[in-house]
Amino acid sequence: MSATTAPAAAAPAVAAVPKAAFDWRPLALLAALMVLALPAIGSAPTWVTLTVAGLAMGMIIFVIASGLTLVFGLMDVLNFGHGVFIALGAFMATTVMAGLAPWAGESAPAQIASVFAAMAVAMAVAGAVGWAFERVIVRPVYGLHLKQILITMGGMIVGEEIIKVVWGPLQIALPLPSALTGSWLLGDASIEKYRVLAALIGLAVFAALAFTLNRTKVGLLIRAGVQDREMVESLGYRIRQLFVGVFVAGSALAGLGGVMWGLYQQNVVPQIGGQVNVLIFIVIIIGGLGSTLGCFVGALLVGLMANYTGFLAPKVALFSNIGLMVAILLWRPQGLYPVTNR
Amino acid sequence: MTTPLLELSGVHTHIGAYHILHGVDFTVPAGQVTMLLGRNGAGKSTTLRTIMGLWQASAGEVRFQGASLKGLATPDIAGRGIAYVPENMGIFTDLTVKENMVLAARSARHAGELDTQRLEWIFGLFPALKKFWLYPAGKLSGGQKQMLAVARAICEPRALILIDEPSKGLAPSIIHNLVSAFNELKRQQTTILLVEQNFMMAKALGDTVAVMDDGRVVHRGAMAELAEDEGLQQRLLGLSLGAHQ
Numbered sequence: 001m002s003a004t005t006a007p008a009a010a011a012p013a014v015a016a017v018p019k020a021a022f023d024w025r026p027l028a029l030l031a032a033l034m035v036l037a038l039p040a041i042g043s044a045p046t047w048v049t050l051t052v053a054g055l056a057m058g059m060i061i062f063v064i065a066s067g068l069t070l071v072f073g074l075m076d077v078l079n080f081g082h083g084v085f086i087a088l089g090a091f092m093a094t095t096v097m098a099g100l101a102p103w104a105g106e107s108a109p110a111q112i113a114s115v116f117a118a119m120a121v122a123m124a125v126a127g128a129v130g131w132a133f134e135r136v137i138v139r140p141v142y143g144l145h146l147k148q149i150l151i152t153m154g155g156m157i158v159g160e161e162i163i164k165v166v167w168g169p170l171q172i173a174l175p176l177p178s179a180l181t182g183s184w185l186l187g188d189a190s191i192e193k194y195r196v197l198a199a200l201i202g203l204a205v206f207a208a209l210a211f212t213l214n215r216t217k218v219g220l221l222i223r224a225g226v227q228d229r230e231m232v233e234s235l236g237y238r239i240r241q242l243f244v245g246v247f248v249a250g251s252a253l254a255g256l257g258g259v260m261w262g263l264y265q266q267n268v269v270p271q272i273g274g275q276v277n278v279l280i281f282i283v284i285i286i287g288g289l290g291s292t293l294g295c296f297v298g299a300l301l302v303g304l305m306a307n308y309t310g311f312l313a314p315k316v317a318l319f320s321n322i323g324l325m326v327a328i329l330l331w332r333p334q335g336l337y338p339v340t341n342r
Numbered sequence: 343m344t345t346p347l348l349e350l351s352g353v354h355t356h357i358g359a360y361h362i363l364h365g366v367d368f369t370v371p372a373g374q375v376t377m378l379l380g381r382n383g384a385g386k387s388t389t390l391r392t393i394m395g396l397w398q399a400s401a402g403e404v405r406f407q408g409a410s411l412k413g414l415a416t417p418d419i420a421g422r423g424i425a426y427v428p429e430n431m432g433i434f435t436d437l438t439v440k441e442n443m444v445l446a447a448r449s450a451r452h453a454g455e456l457d458t459q460r461l462e463w464i465f466g467l468f469p470a471l472k473k474f475w476l477y478p479a480g481k482l483s484g485g486q487k488q489m490l491a492v493a494r495a496i497c498e499p500r501a502l503i504l505i506d507e508p509s510k511g512l513a514p515s516i517i518h519n520l521v522s523a524f525n526e527l528k529r530q531q532t533t534i535l536l537v538e539q540n541f542m543m544a545k546a547l548g549d550t551v552a553v554m555d556d557g558r559v560v561h562r563g564a565m566a567e568l569a570e571d572e573g574l575q576q577r578l579l580g581l582s583l584g585a586h587q
Binding site for chain 2: 223236
């Protein structure tokens, strides 16, 4: 049988059964939440402001959580130390942006360039530390969930202390450059510039992840590895190397998310990772462990819920996302887009 | 005597505290179908997993094409030309049939790089795969999943295919389809080591046979001889062929 290449292989002539239908219901839930919030809020401009803010917050949470859901899904590693990469990214941003501030001056393009430089450095450092974290802390406890929880939490505590040694224990300001402060007015609605940038970055990350996972062989291997690592190895692929790559990528995304979250809060504390950890675990559980699309929709739901309830019933806001998680798990116990075998 | 493609000598396997294989010896001749039979718990699946390196042999040796597989990781063993269809089929249910096939073809980066001629040959063996090409594999029936599992194993030429109980839980008509497909593979001189509980299937396909009991090989020989000797079947497998006819 000679090796030949022809497009016919990609699309066999007989395709009597259509492609499986996409599950729109979680997206419909997202839309329903937005629509239901409008009469509750009562004012269209306020609704637009809150919705954009919620979507932007959701995008930031998605960037932070997307790495964790891959690590969780593919490697079956309960990485409670994910927060340390968030903190590391945020603190790297304080250093890089402070260092570039004199150069950027009042130039808007230079200021935006300094933000992207901070993001790039944060991703590189968080990714490198993630590589060491996987080798030293995670690798000895593959398959041992209880030990994973204990040792990764321990790793996070140690990481936080190292951050305190380097940057000090106190809160550090991470102000938005003047080019990103302020809002655009859309009628009576106010759209913060930074939130638009955050939403665009979140969308870009989602698009890059979706492309990698759905259109490349590496993505296929990751998706297959989430379901059955042993079979991936039996097909001849070294999944351990893939694990390391995913862990590094997940850590780098956490670093990026840390920069975005720090700029969103406009300050950074060493405990920033721990503070966000609860939100990101809610997101990946809502989304379905290992599911990037689920993580995306879950993060947007969490962001919107936090903003709507923060406006409508501030006292309930703290519990609203827990309530959201409970409601979704009652509807879909495996999450919005469950990955089979998890 | 045909040259053995695969040789197991004195293979012991432990899973945790349990000693499962107690010195397994048998050979798989090239170009033939070797049946690995035995009662439940005899160690057949463990033998296949040990060959694939999914469980490491604690003693003894597995030799493939004359070279020892000792200490090799599963991807390296697969890379030497051994395909494996596990008992649970190992289908990636969230991936489409096409994506499952692309993963199985190590040389292909995407579906466009699959060997078209070979793919058409596979579609000839298993037409359902063509019909459900873009469908999530998890939506296939049990028989179709088994066809996909076998198709993955043959989507590129492999020196040896290990298949674990392909007929398990399948309707007779599907088993008949599988037998036809395996017969076609036989005609292509594909070397297969097939674990089976279905004696009729074993009789229809096997050239040689090894029967296991309690982690050991208790009988080796030609499949035709075992198929004709009801007393031997009764003694080794606790069955008689007559009961299956």
